[in-house]
Amino acid sequence: MPKTFSRLETKGKKALFAVSPELCKGCGLCIEKCPSQVLDWSTRIGIYGTPIVEPKRMERCTGCMLCQYFCPDAAIDVIRREKPRQQKEEAGGSKPK
Numbered sequence: 491m492p493k494t495f496s497r498l499e500t501k502g503k504k505a506l507f508a509v510s511p512e513l514c515k516g517c518g519l520c521i522e523k524c525p526s527q528v529l530d531w532s533t534r535i536g537i538y539g540t541p542i543v544e545p546k547r548m549e550r551c552t553g554c555m556l557c558q559y560f561c562p563d564a565a566i567d568v569i570r571r572e573k574p575r576q577q578k579e580e581a582g583g584s585k586p587k
């Protein structure tokens with residue numbers, strides 16, 4: 491059976507952001523790569539004895555998922571609340587020509 495990790499979830503308008511304290515090593519890459527400066531250091535300590543990250547400005551989160559893609563330890567899970575525009579158009583059929 492696959493191991494499951496605890497998650498700290500924060501809901502935003504465009505996405506739900508979740509980080510696992512059992513996976514985050516506090517490298518800071520997600521903070522550096524977030525284009526909207528959503529993420530910052532938390533006061534919580536992760537399993538490696540380093541601070542984990544926290545979305546301190548979740549209202550700015552666009553759900554771009556860059557933080558998830560760049561995290562080397564798969565500690566972040568972003569679940570978008572809306573489908574990207576392209577998927578919406580595909581789901582709604584092609585536009586009249």
Ligand code: SF4
Binds near residue numbers: 507545554
């Ligand atoms: S999904 Fe994008 S905007 Fe939201 S926290 Fe991650 S990198 Fe920042």
Ligand code: SF4
Binds near residue numbers: 514515519520543566
């Ligand atoms: S990139 Fe991943 S491991 Fe590094 S601080 Fe962010 S959540 Fe933690």
